[in-house]
Amino acid sequence: MTTNGDIDSILQRGAEGGRITPDEALLLYTQAPLHALGEAADTVRRRWHPEGIVTYIIDRNINYTNVCVTACRFCAFYRAPKHHEGWSHGMDEILRRCAEAVELGATQVMLQGGHHPEYGVEYYESLFSGVKAAFPQLVIHSIGPSEIMHMAKVSDVSIDEAIARIKAAGLDSIAGAGAEMLPARPRKALAPLKESGERWLEVMAAAHAQGIDSTATMMMGTGETATERIEHLRMIRDVQDLAVSRGFVPVAVSEKGAAIGGFRSFIPWTYQPENNHLKGRTQATSLEYLRLIAVARLFFDNVAHLQASWLTTGKDVGQLALHMGVDDLGSIMLEENVISSAGARHRSNLHELISMIRTADRIPAQRDTWYAHLAVHRTPADDPTDERVVSHFSSIALPGGGAGTRINLPLVDVN
Numbered sequence: 222m223t224t225n226g227d228i229d230s231i232l233q234r235g236a237e238g239g240r241i242t243p244d245e246a247l248l249l250y251t252q253a254p255l256h257a258l259g260e261a262a263d264t265v266r267r268r269w270h271p272e273g274i275v276t277y278i279i280d281r282n283i284n285y286t287n288v289c290v291t292a293c294r295f296c297a298f299y300r301a302p303k304h305h306e307g308w309s310h311g312m313d314e315i316l317r318r319c320a321e322a323v324e325l326g327a328t329q330v331m332l333q334g335g336h337h338p339e340y341g342v343e344y345y346e347s348l349f350s351g352v353k354a355a356f357p358q359l360v361i362h363s364i365g366p367s368e369i370m371h372m373a374k375v376s377d378v379s380i381d382e383a384i385a386r387i388k389a390a391g392l393d394s395i396a397g398a399g400a401e402m403l404p405a406r407p408r409k410a411l412a413p414l415k416e417s418g419e420r421w422l423e424v425m426a427a428a429h430a431q432g433i434d435s436t437a438t439m440m441m442g443t444g445e446t447a448t449e450r451i452e453h454l455r456m457i458r459d460v461q462d463l464a465v466s467r468g469f470v471p472v473a474v475s476e477k478g479a480a481i482g483g484f485r486s487f488i489p490w491t492y493q494p495e496n497n498h499l500k501g502r503t504q505a506t507s508l509e510y511l512r513l514i515a516v517a518r519l520f521f522d523n524v525a526h527l528q529a530s531w532l533t534t535g536k537d538v539g540q541l542a543l544h545m546g547v548d549d550l551g552s553i554m555l556e557e558n559v560i561s562s563a564g565a566r567h568r569s570n571l572h573e574l575i576s577m578i579r580t581a582d583r584i585p586a587q588r589d590t591w592y593a594h595l596a597v598h599r600t601p602a603d604d605p606t607d608e609r610v611v612s613h614f615s616s617i618a619l620p621g622g623g624a625g626t627r628i629n630l631p632l633v634d635v636n
């Protein structure tokens with residue numbers, strides 16, 4: 222029989238930096254009192270990030286195609302090959318969107334798209350090298366293991382060769398996209414044509430071994446069990462252990478451009494139920510999300526950063542997460558079409574993000590992809606002042622999910 226004393230002693234061990242087992246994490250997730258759970262997670266956050274800084278990044282998600290052969294059941298963004306709503310963007314349009322992002326202060330682009338049946342390694346080489354040539358200052362934090370497996374198959378090369386070639390072409394960092402739920406049962410239900418969770422992690426480990434680090438994500442709320450949620454965390458922690466054993470040491474804040482290696486951060490987000498084949502399924506509640514956030518901070522003794530997904534949970538829950546172990550609010554997302562297509566309608570701008578952080582009694586700071594601080598806003602006098610940048614609201618699903626050309630970002634009227 223579990224007692225309150227058992228829960229207290231696990232919380233204390235986790236708060237002090239000791240490792241907790243998956244069974245203990247499940248116990249905390251399902252039974253620990255919320256305040257005690259949040260307090261323990263916040264203690265861990267303070268140890269990783271003692272200055273009390275909470276970061277954000279300015280970036281744009283640019284979609285190169287919505288054509289996809291993988292037909293994930295939760296996805297509202299893709300169109301099957303030959304579907305009349307399928308589209309792909311040429312390099313000119315992608316560069317135009319990059320230029321707009323740079324204009325608004327972006328330091329990173331996330332190039333994201335479907336598994337187009339004709340897009341092999343050569344396509345991605347030309348995509349990344351084209352963006353790097355035009356905008357060497359932009360960090361390319363893009364694609365995920367699923368795209369790497371797809372391009373390797375189309376080009377009939379090994380995973381290692383695909384990774385080496387896209388790295389040489391300019392890919393700086395791999396996004397944690399496509400993790401969804403890693404355990405087999407929920408993954409098969411969500412994305413029957415996608416690779417297994419184990420394969421997803423193997424490709425991440427292969428990229429880490431070649432010096433490309435990444436993030437890790439989790440989509441919660443499609444009917445998976447509490448045990449499966451904790452199993453997802455375990456699978457990621459084991460691969461991060463591998464990265465650490467190879468000498469990639471996670472650190473709280475890196476020097477600019479320093480390779481931390483492995484998974485830099487963990488980013489859980491909540492499934493959005495519109496316009497897809499899973500419509501009607503239960504969504505994760507705010508409480509489930511906050512509890513998961515806190516357990517993740519306690520469980521990941523080897524991952525430096527934890528990001529809240531205000532885009533899917535809303536800003537109030539995003540701010541609350543700052544008291545449950547979170548140290549990063551991600552991006553204002555100058556453009557986002559994939560999750561927005563499934564119903565995420567929360568919008569924000571830099572004014573709001575900075576205010577959310579400051580009113581949570583934290584110090585806001587703009588970061589780069591590797592969490593190096595670019596500007597720390599210790600007082601309101603340190604806040605960014607370029608009105609076009611600070612007042613620009615994140616976009617919600619551009620027309621056609623980003624289709625068409627010359628669709629300008631809906632810039633605010635600053636007058």
Ligand code: SF4
Nearest residue numbers: 289291292293296335
């Ligand atoms: S989630 Fe990605 S791989 Fe799955 S259908 Fe959508 S675009 Fe394709």
